[in-house]
Amino acid sequence: MSLSHLSSVSIPVSDKPRLVIIGGGFAGMKLVNGLVREHLQIVLVDRHNYHTFQPLLYQVATAGLEPDSIAGPLRKHLEHEGEFYFRMANVKYIDPDNDLIATDIGTIGYDYLVIATGSRTNYFNNDSIVKHAFPLKQIPQALNLRSHILQNFEQAVIEQDPIEKQRLMNVVIAGGGPTGVEVAGAFGELKNTVLPKDYPELDFTQMKIYLIEGTDRVLNGMSDASGEKALRYLKRFDVEVKLGKLIENVDAQQVTMNDGESIQTKTIIWAAGVKGNVPNGFKESSIERHRLLVDRYNQVLGYKDVFALGDVALMKTDEFPNGHPMQAPVAMQQGGNLAANITKRLHGKSMKPFKYKDKGSMATIGRNKAVVDLPGNLHFGGFLAWLVWMFIHLFSIIGLRNKLVIFNNWVWNYFTYDKGTRLIIRPYKRKMTKDIFKKG
Secondary structure: OOOOOOOEOOOOOOOOOEEEEEOOOHHHHHHHHHHOOOOOEEEEEEOOOEEEOHHHHHHHHOOOOOHHHOEEEHHHHOOOOOOEEEEEOOEEEEEHHHOEEEEOOEEEEOOEEEEOOOEEEOOOOOHHHHHHOEOOOOHHHHHHHHHHHHHHHHHHHHOOOHHHHHHHHOEEEEOOOHHHHHHHHHHHHHHHHHHHHHOOOOOOOOOOEEEEEOOOOOOOOOOHHHHHHHHHHHHHOOEEEEEOOOEEEEOOOEEEEOOOOEEEOOOEEEOOOEEEOOOOOOOHHHEEOOEEEEOOOOEEOOOOOEEEOHHHEEEOOOOOOOOOOOOHHHHHHHHHHHHHHHHHHHOOOOOOOOOOOOOOEEEEEEOOEEEEEEOOOEEEEOHHHHHHHHHHHHHHOOOHHHHHHHHHHHHHHHHHOOOOOOOOOOOOOOOOOHHHHHOO
């Protein structure tokens, strides 16, 4: 595909090699931080002008946090660092043969290219889910879900039909991984401590929260002990967990599962899977299961000076024959390792292969309830795990302001049993076009 007809994006000419990074997520930011002082011109391209701390998106969706507390402007974070440029653009196509990237604002040439585009929602080719389910990968999607939920309860207050009232109040979450479990726990807290105060006219014993998981347990990526604890915690929040079931069809009124059982609801939250967000332009031999095949140095197989990091990268090793887990720690470690390797390469030194260091995993299910797995077969849950979860997430958030805002919100919520962001600022109305949802 020729890109000669497109104009070039305005970037100052430099005698330094140009490194273009597509994606300002965990991997992209870690890479930039490790390279800004090197002899490079760095150009970061992202469709948003902010970095999102995705592990806390569910708290935005469930009115626990405002979006600006989990996001930080990309320009602000790196405004005084090296020869760095940011361009807000959608990448349309990559032409590796000519070292060019086509975007909706023009073309960008590169000497080195890093694909850090992360992942997008995997609907498993089910059009009914695409049309009716709410994904949870981006801040706009979290705000859509929050408005939808609050609008449903406003409607439920005046609804006379008991069946329709039930549909408006019920919530179905698909996927029993960390995101699904955390969303279910957050809705359980809302049901028990927050919403009854806002809507005293409604009987919240009628509200049902369902978590649907296709396997025989929740938190499949964690230990059996953590999965069992999480299941017990969910039941304390009156979450009805349905294991070994798959969602087959979704419409505006109900969810139907593969065994024929249906649930009346107007809210289905899709947390059942993701797939790599691979840009157009790569040959099929370099792609497997929606991810770019990379070597031990994160270089895309079949391409020179093109690298991939994080969720979009598939690195097969003896320890991870199917690739590393699509999680933030992997992305950050790969970003740090590639930064060190590019530095070595610029100085004529040998690169170091990537080796993932598993520092553990965790999930929270609400107030005083979390589970943690640490290396060495150490598992624990409850209040201590919840404190560890909070500390790790606060430590990982970019920016002192965001850390303080989130900490203040958590303290307020803990002592008052209240969430202060239940505002319908931008009313949500579903647009029935596939394009909007497939971008998730």
